[in-house]
Amino acid sequence: MAISFTVNGKDVSVAAEPDTPLLWVLREELALTGTKFGCGIAACGACSVHVDGQLTRSCSVPVSEIAGRAVTTIEGLKAEDGTLHAVQQAWIAAQVPQCGYCQSGQIMAAVALIERTGVPSEAQIDEAMTNICRCGTYPRIRKAILAATGRAARAAAASAQGEA
Amino acid sequence: MADNPNPNLEEIEAAPTDTTPVKKKGIKRRIFLAGAALLVGGGVFGLYWADNAAKSRARALTTGEGEHNFLTWMKIAEDDTVTVFSPHIDFGQGTHTALGQMLADELDADWAKVKVEQAPSDVAFSNTALVEKFLGEMTGYPGLIAALPAAVMGALTRSQKIQITGGSSAVRFTGQGGMRVVGAAVRLALIEEAADRLGVPASELTTADSKVIHAASGRSLRYGELAAGAAERSLRSDPVLKSRKDYRLIGKPVTRRDIPAKVDGSAVYGIDFTLPDMRVATIAAAPVRGGKLISVDEAPALAVPGVEKVVKLDDAVIVVAKGYWQASKGLAALSPKFSDGGHGAMSTPAIYAAQDRLRETGKPDNTAGEGDVAAAFKAAGGKVISADYRVPFLHHAMMEPFALTAHFKSGKLEMWGGLQDPIGARDRAAKAVGMDMEDVIFHPMIMGGGFGRRFPGVAEIIDQAAQLARQVPYPVKLVWSREEDLRHGTYRPQSSARLAATLDDKGRIAAWQSDYVQGDNAEGEVGFIYDVPATSRRHFAYTTNQIDGPWRSVNSTQHGFYNESFIDELAHAAGEDPYRFRRKHLPDGSRHQKVLDEVARRSGWGTPLPAGVGRGIAIVESFGTIVAEVIEATVKDDGTPKVLKAFAVVDCGTTVNPLNAEAQIAGGIIMGLSATIGEAITLDQGAVVESNFTDYPILRLADAPPLIDVHFIESDAPMGGIGEPGVPPASAALANALFMATGKRIRTLPLRQQAKA
Incomplete structure (x- = not known):
């Protein structure tokens, strides 16, 4: 039975078993391999995506629950003209990744955090950023989030001034 | 040895020398092979003065129309693009960028036009420079190894099928002994070519930004224009390298080339690889390492939609399906029976008990040190201070689970994946299925971490994927679940030690003894930095059913914890400040003392801290680098530690890319803290208890x-x-900080709930 939903703004229909986790549909049916397999039990966050804007660990959500919903993956973060999301740009500026394997999930978690809180406090960063990084890039992840939100804050201020 | 122009490894290892000071006595073959699993697992940085066969092979593999290869290791295109081939895999340590910086600096190339690519996994790309230095470091005969003719080293390297990444070796050996020399030699050839073309003496020419410049006439020629002619010239094997003041790229904070693809999801790791008609498989090996597959009823797996085949190996069962999810459902449906290989009584408490017995009643397998410790202990009467330490098995837990794609077709086996030695991977795969290594092709891919787990010598997935591919007509990607990864690791060994020492009447250490129990001898790898008149290091060999693996910084992790915790205990016993006490046992003006002083200064050592917060210090030298760390920590209400601040001071000689080196040290500290606080692999009835990140935090x-x-x-x-060197001081620095915070000395890791006073 086909299951339909949208991924990164495009309609898709997949003929997967209903209990197949969204992760494997993304990776193996839709060739979106930026979303990673890390643990299979929602413990590490490498598979993080957004479903209707909510941060979701895709290894533990059956694709049947995704029917009719909107999924965003790491591949869908950049603008249509190819400009990287402010968080991705901050990740490059802070030279965050080492092996890089967990970073798609880290970035998806950071984007969700910033969308939810605007400018997150240190405590909110601690609480939200539970994804595992074995290379130990945490100090630069923290730095990149702060930098990204600084930029977002300045941009918001500038745009508010422009409207005024 | 001088009589034999073609020495083999054993002869090199065994050869005595009376001309070279031997610093590291008593090295044994198993250390040489296992402590550095590196070497024989490893790879090759191509000999820079490669023989003709290797050169033409390298050219055929890497060089296209309008491109000119130099010494196998680099090529220049007519549009000025310089491509550097790295024999080392980059799994996030920034090696590719650093090696490119080193070559491009000597070449005076425009960095914007330099690319770094993975060298093919071909013996033409063997790493003589690395093997030479590594043999020197591990055997203790650096002079002897360096004296070998280059041609002998080249043949030796290729014959050993080595192309490793490990031992924190890429930049210091391949970069220093290979890439810089290649860049400098090619620069001279470009100058000679330009001198002929311009009809001026070479001495009037300078180089910058990928151009040879004749300032007097205002003329210049691009490297791309000169490459064809320069490639025909013979290259000098001993070019003068730049001195530090002339570096343009070395030592500069350069952004890493691999990062953009790691933030937009486009980087393709081994686990992401796919081929038309490919199947996906997953595996369950015997829960007890050493056990065998007795029987399995295949029917329940074959009843799962999408499952195509069940493959039985000697010690494992594999399910092949359309995709990973179907394969894992199929595997979960099976109830395979495995033997325990006679290891059913192996458990974590049993190992510690056996290690204690061995240390107290057995004979050491290796003894090293200076002076007469026994006499010093006797003279001290009852005033010998001693303490017992224990550390558990540690798992690498690389974030990308093992995945290897294999396809057997027309007598050839082709493989794709991430391993720390592509040539060694070919060798292992060939042996696993009785093929010639020439018929095995390996495509190295980006790795999601490694930390020592991806050396072919410890990567049984190579055998599994090769054997699987021989039994199916299509390409197949074998993916390990996280549970398989946790339970079938090649762990940092569980080990224990008794440290003992006496102090003289001036409060100095008079004698120091370390009796340690683990599989391999750590001598030659782990040094003792303090100035103590009598020292003894005795290794008691104890092995379990597990395979000891090189875990980031190898033996320096546990010995860093033992030594730097115990010297802290001695400082407190002497009533002295732990920093001052260490300092007075280090030679005045030494690099060690400078590193220690600087970390004390930067961390505000001695300044007051809030109640319940402690500060700990530790210093360890490993892989040629000295690192001192200070940790500030406290204990949370639930008894777990909270690390507040960390400081590290590092002397690694020259830093090639400070931006990246900083990340490596910081990441190493975090990995060390992670292990210290929470990580332990435990055994029960011979099998690993932990299964995923829930119980291996x-x-x-x-x-x-x-x-x-x-x-x-x-x-x-x-x-x-x-x-690696950022990891080892972290354990002791944290334990020492918690002692200051709580008064409780931690001697068994992980510390988890023990931290509370």
Whole structure:
């Protein structure tokens, strides 16, 4: 039975078993391999995506629950003209990744955090950023989030001034 | 040895020398092979003065129309693009960028036009420079190894099928002994070519930004224009390298080339690889390492939609399906029966008990040290201070689970994946299925971490994927579940030690003894940095059913914890400040003392702290690099530690890319803290108990120090490694800090709930 939903703004229909986790549909049916397999039990966050804007660990959500919903993956973060999301740009500026394997999930978690809180406090960063990084890039992840939100804050201020 | 122009490894290892000071006595073959699993697992940086066969092979593999190859290791295109071939895999340690910087600096190339690519896994790309230095370091005969003719080293390297990444070796050996020399030699050839073309003496020419410049006439020629002619010239094998003041790229904070593809999801790791008609498989090996598959009823797996085949190996069962999910459902449906290989009584408490017995009643397998410790202990009467330490098995837990794609077709086996030695991977695969290594093709891919787990010598997935591919007509990707990864690791060994020492009447250490129990001898790898008149290091060999693997920084992890915890205990016993006490046992003006002083200064050592917060210090030299760390920590209400601040001061000689080196040290500290606080693999009835990140906890962002202050001291010392040396001081620095915070000494890891006073 086909299951339909949208991924990164495009309609898709997949003929997967209903209990197949969204992760494997993304990776193996839709060739979106930026979303990673890390643990299979929602413990590490490498598979993080957004479903209707909510941060979701895709290894533990059956694709049947995704029917009719909107999924965003790491591949869908950049603008249509190819400009990287402010968080991705901050990740490059802070030279965050080492092996890089967990970073798609880290970035998806950071984007969700910033969308939810605007400018997150240190405590909110601690609480939200539970994804595992074995290379130990945490100090630069923290730095990149702060930098990204600084930029977002300045941009918001500038745009508010422009409207005024 | 001089009589034999073609020495083999055993002869080199065994050869005595009376001309070279031997610093590291008593090295044994198993250390040489296992402690550095590196070498024989490893790879090759191509000999720079490659023989003709290797050169033409390298050209055929890498060089296209309008491109000109030099010494196998680089090519220049007519549009000025310089491509550097790295024999080392980059799994996040920044090696590719650093090696490119080193070659491009000597070449005076425009960095914007330099690319770094993975060298093919072909013996033409063998690493003589690395093998030479590594043999020297591991055998203790550096002079002897260096004296071998280059041609012998080249043949030796290729014959050993080596192309490793490990031992924090890429930059200090391949970079220093290979890439810089290649860049400098090619620069001279470009100048000679330009001199002929311009009809001026070479001495009037300079180079910059990928151009040869004749300032007097205002003329210049691009490297791309000169490449064809320069490639025909013979290259000097001993070009003069730049001195530090002339570096343009070395020592500069250069952004890494691999990062953009790691933030937009486009980087393709081994686990992401796919081929038309490919199947996906997953595996369950015997829960007890050493056990065999007795029987399995295949029917329940074959009844799962999408499952195509069940493959039985000697010690494992594999399910092949359309995709990973179907394969894992199929595997879960099976109830395979495995034997325990006679290891059913192996357990974590049993191992510690056996290690204690061995240390107290057995004979050491290796003894090293200086002076007469026994006499010093006797003279001290009853005033010998001693303490017992224990550390558990540690798992690498690389974030990308093992995945290897294999396809057997027309007598050839082709493989794709991430391993720390592509040539060694070919060798292992060929042996696993009785093929010739020439018929095995390996495509190295980006790795999601490794930390020592991906050396072919410890990567049984190579055998599994090769054997699987021989039994199916299509390409197949074998993927390990996280549970398989956790339970079938090649762990940092569980080990224990008794440290003992006496103090003289001036409060100095008079004698120091370390009796340690583990599989391999750590002598030659782990040094003792303090100035103590009598020292003894005795190794008691004890093995379990597990395979000891090189875990980031190898033996320096546990010995860093033992030594730097125990010297802290001695400082307190002597009533002295732990920093001052260490300092007075280090030679005045030494690199070690400078590193220690600087970390004390930067961390505000001695300044008051809030109640319940402690500060701990530790210093360890490993892989040629000295690292001192200070940790500030407290204990949370639930008894777990909270690390507040971390400081590191590093002397690795020269830093090639400070931006990346800082990340390596900070990451190493976090990995060390993670292991210290929470990580342990335990055995019960011979099998690993832990199964996933729920019971093998990795440190998370909230528990990592928000800021890690890393400072480098540039020195004229030979370049040291950077990937591993950040790890070893972290355990003791944290345990020492918690002692200051709580008064409780931690001697068994992980410390988890023990931290509470």
